[in-house]
Structures are given as C-alpha cells and as structure tokens.
Amino acid sequence: MPLDPTLTTPTTPTTQEATTPTKPQKPTKPVDAILHSLAANRELATKKAVREALREAGLPGRPAYIDQVFAYRAEHNRHRWTRTTRRAVAHTGKECPACPQTSAPTKPVLLPSGTPQQRINARRRATLKAVAVNLLRYGAAGGSSFRVGFSDDPTKIGYLVEMESNWDTYKGAYKGWRANEDHHTVTIPYQWLTRVYRRDLEDLSGLLTLDAIPVSSGCPDIELYKAVWARQGRGYQVITERGFIARCGDYDFHADTAEGALKGIRRKMTAAGERAKPRSPLAITDEEFIKRFSRRDKECNVSLDDARESGSCESGILQWCEAVGIDPARGSIPLHEALEAFSREPQTEVRLAVIQAARRYRREQRLAGQAQ
Known part of the structure; x- marks a missing residue:
C-alpha cells in the first residue's frame, strides 16, 4: 500500500540550499x-x-x-516653525511679513537682578544721590556715606547729616590726626520720581527738592507746590525747610506760605520783565556782566536787602551764600567780592541783586549831590 505523501518525512535540503543566505524582507x-x-x-x-x-x-x-x-x-522643523504664519495667511488671506533672520547668534536679553520693587528703589536712590551730591557738600576726608529711605508720612521727609571722626585716615607724619566723616540720611516719598524728578523740580535755585505736592494757585500761568526742600548749611550741615514753591517758566520762588510764594514769583517776574531787554544786564553773558559792573564805583556794596528787593527768596539767598563761602551775618559785601563769587557760582538772582545794588547806589549818590 503506497504511503501518503503528506505523511512522509521531509527530505534533507541539499548543500546548496542550506548554504544560501536568507534575503532581507x-x-x-x-x-x-x-x-x-x-x-x-x-x-x-x-x-x-x-x-x-x-x-x-x-x-x-x-x-x-x-x-x-x-x-x-530639517524640513519638518521649518514647517512647524512657520505654522502660525501659515494659519494667519489662511485666515486673513494676506501675506505676513517674514521674520528677520540673523546670521550671527544673539545673546538672550536678561532682566536686571532683583524684584521690580527693588529695581525701582535702586533707581530712586541713584537719581537722588546724583542730584544731591551736585548741589550739597559731600565727601569729607575721613569718608562718606549716603543712605536713602522712603516714607509715606510727610513729617518724616527730610535730610540729615551726621558728622563723625576717623583717626585711621592719615598715615606717616600725620598718623593719629582726626579726619571728619559725613554720613547723609535722606528720606523721600515713594513717588519722588513722579512728583519731583519728572516735573524738573529737583533743582530749583540751587535747592534740593525732597517732596512737592501740587496745589491750586488761582493763576493758570503759575505752578504752586506744597514742598519740602534742603539747602546747604555751614560745613557739611544741611537744613531742611518746609513751605511752598511757586514756579513760572524759568523762575521760581520759595516761601513759608502760599501767599508769600505767589507774591514773590510775581515780583521776580515783574523785575525780570522790566529789565529783560536786548543787551540788558540779564541778556548778556556772565563774562560781559562781570566786566560791565566791575567798572562801577568801588564803594558800592551788595546787601541782603538788595537781594530781597530784587525778588530772591530767603532760602535761595542763604543757599548761594553758603555755596560761595560768604557769611550772611555780614549783611553786605563789596561789589567786587560779589562779582568774584558770582564768577564761581553764577545765578540769575545774583545778577538781579547786583543790578538792584548799583541802582540804589546811584540813587543815593544823586540824592547826596542834590543835598550839597
């Protein structure tokens, strides 16, 4: 009986078939x-x-x-990066401008360290210090420090200078000598940049404005502020004063009361308007002004009353005297001394005081001649 071919034992492959490698799929x-x-x-x-x-x-x-x-x-990456632009074009039907391509790698833009509050406080301190050291004395031989604090309490706004001694500054033959230190502590409101600095009120007639709150002046041309300011005292001392500041154009006036500030600014504007003519003493340069009035009589003196009558405020007068090293207790100084100090610290208020003194002296000389 023949065997079923399906049940037969498979034959062994030939040598050629066994050695032929299997091809990849x-x-x-x-x-x-x-x-x-x-x-x-x-x-x-x-x-x-x-x-x-x-x-x-x-x-x-x-x-x-x-x-x-x-x-x-790389093609997939470009397609993914332009996905937003392609969607915008499909939505609007307009071609979007291509983003600028930079050939060189750029550094990332990093914010300064610290919180936003710390950064704005640092800017307030730096701005105030730059203005203060330009107006007031700073930097004793023994060392200096400058500290700025902030307060919302108006009674705490002020400028304080503490003097100390340093015995280790000098060396050699001067070892053991005392050297002075000046330590400045200033308290300003948190809004000092917007209240004062952005309104150009930080430096008025050589006085440092610490705070200024606008109040109604009743006149559209005059700005009136309830303010706190600091002026130079003897040595490194700084005096803090409170009152009102009136400003009109390039002129300003400090006073204890609002009425006094308004009257003072009107008096100063009137005096400037009468004399501010071409080639007038207010229109020439500082060198020409000194040359013109140095030819006046040597006996002419400039007094504090001349400065007051010409429209200058009391704080501005004292500030200028301290800046140039003149003792206000003297009451008056020779004209040549006032011009020499004016060459070192020129101010419009000093010009007005010199003009007032020269006119007063001529008037007194004329009356003396008539009496004879």
Missing part, C-alpha cells in the same frame, strides 16, 4: 514614507541610530538615505 511602504517616518522620530539623533533603523525597516543603511532622513527632519 522587502519593505511594504515606499522608501520616502519610511524616510519621513524615521525623520519624525526624535530619538534617532545620530547617524548610527538612523542606520540601524533603516536596516530594521528593510532598507540598506546607505549614507544617501541617512542624509535624506536628516534633510527631511
């Missing part, structure tokens, strides 16, 4: 589809990983295929 997808899928796989970051992935997909690990994978990946 052909890919079921197109080559480009496989390359795109490999490009989308972010884990294949190296050429070696891409080559192994190509062989697993049934493709040879040729360099051309590897380069094509990375080229497709």
Whole structure:
C-alpha cells in the first residue's frame, strides 16, 4: 500500500540550499514614507541610530538615505516653525511679513537682578544721590556715606547729616590726626520720581527738592507746590525747610506760605520783565556782566536787602551764600567780592541783586549831590 505523501518525512535540503543566505524582507511602504517616518522620530539623533533603523525597516543603511532622513527632519522643523504664519495667511488671506533672520547668534536679553520693587528703589536712590551730591557738600576726608529711605508720612521727609571722626585716615607724619566723616540720611516719598524728578523740580535755585505736592494757585500761568526742600548749611550741615514753591517758566520762588510764594514769583517776574531787554544786564553773558559792573564805583556794596528787593527768596539767598563761602551775618559785601563769587557760582538772582545794588547806589549818590 503506497504511503501518503503528506505523511512522509521531509527530505534533507541539499548543500546548496542550506548554504544560501536568507534575503532581507522587502519593505511594504515606499522608501520616502519610511524616510519621513524615521525623520519624525526624535530619538534617532545620530547617524548610527538612523542606520540601524533603516536596516530594521528593510532598507540598506546607505549614507544617501541617512542624509535624506536628516534633510527631511530639517524640513519638518521649518514647517512647524512657520505654522502660525501659515494659519494667519489662511485666515486673513494676506501675506505676513517674514521674520528677520540673523546670521550671527544673539545673546538672550536678561532682566536686571532683583524684584521690580527693588529695581525701582535702586533707581530712586541713584537719581537722588546724583542730584544731591551736585548741589550739597559731600565727601569729607575721613569718608562718606549716603543712605536713602522712603516714607509715606510727610513729617518724616527730610535730610540729615551726621558728622563723625576717623583717626585711621592719615598715615606717616600725620598718623593719629582726626579726619571728619559725613554720613547723609535722606528720606523721600515713594513717588519722588513722579512728583519731583519728572516735573524738573529737583533743582530749583540751587535747592534740593525732597517732596512737592501740587496745589491750586488761582493763576493758570503759575505752578504752586506744597514742598519740602534742603539747602546747604555751614560745613557739611544741611537744613531742611518746609513751605511752598511757586514756579513760572524759568523762575521760581520759595516761601513759608502760599501767599508769600505767589507774591514773590510775581515780583521776580515783574523785575525780570522790566529789565529783560536786548543787551540788558540779564541778556548778556556772565563774562560781559562781570566786566560791565566791575567798572562801577568801588564803594558800592551788595546787601541782603538788595537781594530781597530784587525778588530772591530767603532760602535761595542763604543757599548761594553758603555755596560761595560768604557769611550772611555780614549783611553786605563789596561789589567786587560779589562779582568774584558770582564768577564761581553764577545765578540769575545774583545778577538781579547786583543790578538792584548799583541802582540804589546811584540813587543815593544823586540824592547826596542834590543835598550839597
């Protein structure tokens, strides 16, 4: 009985069939589809990983295929980066301007260190110190310090200078000598930049404005502020004063009361308007002014009353005297001394005082001649 061929034992393959290697399985997808899928796989970051992935997909690990994978990946990145622009074009129907491309790598823009409150406080301190050291004495031989505090309490606004001694400053033959130290402590409101600095009120007639609150003046051309200001005292001392400041154009006036400030600014404006003519003493340069009045009679003196009658406020007068080293207790000084001090610290108020003194002296001389 013949055997069933399906139940027969399989025959042993021939030597040629056993030694023939098995061919790799052909890919079921197109080559480009496989390359795109490999490009989308972010884990294949190296050429070696891409080559192994190509062989697993049934493709040879040729360099051309590897380069094509990375080229497709760069194309995918560009397509993703322009997604927002393409959506905007599809929505509006208008072409969007291309973003500027930079060839060189740019450094990231970093914010300064600290919180926003710390940064604005640092700016307040730096701005106030720059104005203060320009108007008031600062920097003793033994050392200096400058501290700025903030307060919403108007009674705490002020400028204080404490003097101390340093015995270690000098060396050599002067070792053991005392050196003075000046330590400045200033308290200003948190809104000092907006209240004072942005309104150009920080430096008025050589006085440092610490606080200024606008009040109604009743006149549209005159600004009136309830203010706190500091002026130079003897040595490194600073005097804090409170009152009102009136300002009109380039002129200002400090006074204890609002009425006094308004009267003072009107008097100063009137005096300036009467004398502010072409080639008048107020229109010439400082050198021409000194040359013109240095030819006056040597016996002419400039007094504090001349400064007051010309429209200057008391605080401005004292500030200028301290700045140039003149003792206000003298009451009056020779004209040549006033002009020499004016050359070192020129101010419009000093010009007005000199003009007032010269006119007063001529008037007194004329009356004396008539009496004879």
